[in-house]
Amino acid sequence: STGELLGAGFPDRPACLILDLRLPGGSGLELQSRLAEMGVAIPIVFLTGHADVPTSVRAMKAGAVDFLPKPFREQELLDAVANALKHDTARRAADLELTQVRALAESLTPRERDVLRGVARALLNKQIAYELGIAEMTVKMHRSSAGRKLQTVSIADMISKIRLLNL
Known part of the structure; x- marks a missing residue:
């Protein structure tokens, strides 16, 4: 459920979330919004059997890395996860560089x-x-x-x- 996920914490290494639009305890889009409010920057790959263009656009504008309509091929999911992990690795590297430069600039x-x-x-x-x-x-x-x-x-x-x- 979304509550369990939010309470579990997130790893301090490259990661991504694979979310369905329909989740127990709320929608994937609501969870995406709550994560953003909490300052959790983790790439999200959405899966859904109930896709429509406005929903997919909303998810992507809110920062989703990919949006896969069901059914999808296994390789599509693997590619989406690889892309999400690449995004997260790059973001973490940029965050680390900024932290280091700020420390030097003090x-x-x-x-x-x-x-x-x-x-x-x-x-x-x-x-x-x-x-x-x-x-x-x-x-x-x-x-x-x-x-x-x-x-x-x-x-x-x-x-x-x-x-x-x-x-």
Whole structure:
């Protein structure tokens, strides 16, 4: 039942849910909505013998990875599960990267953050210096220090991490 599933918790490894639209104790769409409200990001593959286009569109817009009408071939289900696990693995990797970058960014000074905002806007060092009212050499020092703190290996890596942080 949906209550048992919600009470059971979710694994801390790539996973997916295979749900029927009709479940004991509620619908699959209601469960999908409740999971989203709880902040549980787990990919869902819906199965149903009672499919209609509006319902499948609603499920997909709410984040379902796939929607299989019954009867379906075994390979279709295997492919849908593989795709869902791929989605979850990628999401987990992105979440981990964001957590790591946020931890590194905690040591950035306010001025380093200001300089990084200029870098993200593709400004030259002298343009950043002018905007901040500091010397160009000071901008270079702040940029270098921020790069070390964020463990960047290139300007592209720095910009990628700046965007992750929404600076």
